[in-house]
Amino acid sequence: MSFLSATLSRVKPSPTIAITTKAQELAAKGRDIIALSAGEPDFDTPENIRDAAKAAIDAGKTRYTAPDGIPELKQAICDKLLRDNTLNYTPAQVSVGTGGKQTLYNALMATLNPGDEVVVPAPYWVSYPDMVLLAGGTPVPVAATLENDFKLTADALEAAITPKTKWFIFNSPSNPTGAGYTRDELKALTDVLIRHPHVWVMSDDMYEHLTFDGFRFCTPAEVEPGLYDRTLTCNGVSKAYAMTGWRIGYAAGPEPLIAAMRKIQSQSTSNPCSVSQWAAVEALNGPQDYIAEHNKVFVRRRDLVVAALNAMPGITCPTPEGAFYVYPSIAGCIGKTSAGGTEVTDDETFATALLEETGVAVVFGAAFGLSPNFRVSYATSDDALTEACARITTFCAGLR
Template sequence: MELLSATLQRVKPSPTIAVTTKAQELKAAGRDVIGLGAGEPDFDTPQNIKDAAVAAIAAGKTKYTAVDGIAELKQAICAKFERDNGLSYKPAQVSVSGGGKQVLYNALMATLNPGDEVVIPAPYWVSYPDMVLLAGGEPVIAEASLQTGFKLTADQLEAAITPKTKWFIFNSPSNPTGAGYSRDEMKELTDVLMRHPHVWVMTDDMYEHLAYDDFEFCTPAQVEPRLYDRTLTVNGVSKAYAMTGWRIGYAAGPEDLIKAMRKVQSQSTSNPCSISQWAAVEALNGPQDYIGPNNEMFVRRRNMVVKALNAIDGISCPVPEGAFYVYPSIAGLIGKTTPNGVKITDDETFATALLEDVGVAVVFGAAFGLSPNFRVSYATSDEALEEACARITSFCNGLS
């Protein structure tokens, strides 16, 4: 008898986690490896947030909570959406989960039927298509290119929508590219969605506060208020507040959808960690003054990495508007050979050779649905980035 389900056979493990794990294994074996695969800030969680967690433990706030979040956190989330996005929600319209990934998964599990389609722009975060498959739906990939700054055009979105489309998943600033949609670019997409009232919008705003230069973040229901009743606006505390391990994500949307998501969570994990919830209350309600200085460091690192990569013959790297990733093209390196005789046939062989030859761990572009590229996370120290860029340069210059 076959033990594993047919559904599970449709999906693959997360490539970003696999790369990070491989880099850690090589380090443990004594190899000098620089990991540029992980999508998390290298800053520590701010002290006021840690203090709030310690105070919650001391106060005995260590019991089960409401399935999808304590009242205080839901109120803080409502205040955040009003303050930052001009969106008005009631606590009954808010769901809190063990990370943004669970929020997305709950929503897909609660809404998808076999044959339902979900439009996902590529490059995409690795988990979107596989979560759709796990939930019984069919991912429809709409490919954005280097020429459009890795942003989906209105025509491409229009072409991807069919009568079977249930959701459009949207992420700006983007993982893996850092591409951010301006208000005008967003309006072009929301105009398309207004012509298709059967399509719901799942917007992943996790990198909202990591926006650089003159780029101004906006979210679909903010740009087109008529989409409010069919938009799930997803966010979390992981990136802006350096709280990846605390595992708190949240979303706001129509009350019936939130209720359905609560039902899924009630039969899977129940409530998110109580201590993390109280820490998240402080993150959202407390001082926000460290976000600016952190972003200045990210901009400096971004500029350094983009300059170094663009100086390499065969690599083209656009300047991202936000997040902490760059997504350079290696089209000019395909077909070349390493000194060890390995032919670079695609971005996966490139990333594998880069790790084995010079000890730099990156994630290959095929994992994100667009090749030939690779993703660099510059959320690490300046020294590590400088050394990693020097190694990448040396590796590429050694190809023939």
């Protein structure tokens, strides 16, 4: 339609939401669907957090707040960043948004001009490039391949930086691969960034607490203090605390950037939900023991899925360090035809045929910028994962 913004033509709807919607539509028609497409823990929000929200409602804490967060939540975020990441921030350096996505979007909107480039390791979370495009910038995907365990190398980062580069977006553990960077691997990247003082760092730490097998999480400004003044450290309560629907994300960084983000938020959504903010205070300040308990479940599910996928013909699946995703390669399936008659020409046709023929919903790799792969979210029950893997096994065995 001619009255729509030309900017809209630069972006596409979220593929993960599109796949989930299609799976829901098939389920509504009576199909037996197993959805492995949504990045959402299946645990209930812990009771202490729910109780804090109820108490906030009963205390009448249901009115407008400051546009980018109540003082109590900003202080809780500062305390968390110091406790977990040895990063020292003041409340004036903190922005709270309606989910992690809003804080990232606010920062890009506040800083990007036409021609500005944003380096994004691929595979990437589907929203990064489109948010850059909406903000008027140019995403520059850089492949982090299976051969390098889906981690960006220092040489690849160096080669991608130009005089036009404004941001480097970093995500560890990664959505969609679950790959986590060790301190040494991250230090190799920060050494590159130190040599390019015009490049800012946006570190998406959303899966910080979802790490396995003794992996130690670290974040760029922690590894290289010299980047502190040009790093935006982003996080939220969605994944670690099973609070996806509460919609609370946050970021900490230089005061002028936080003030610019606040200006944008004050004219778009204004404050995040007041009740959710009080729940987030309890999440950050309260007991943390259930995170380790949840992670034990995630490790069991990860190992189940990785073992099953690696036993399938044509599929290779590395074992990730964190998050709740795996990103198997289907290179051995390309060029074959499914039992239902679909020629598998790429990962999108693979995922489409898998959904239509077996009822298993996964997200194809092209959506994340690296093919031929697909993403599985194992944040669902063991029974559902076992059945899904059995169906995928049958599907792959039927390829000819």
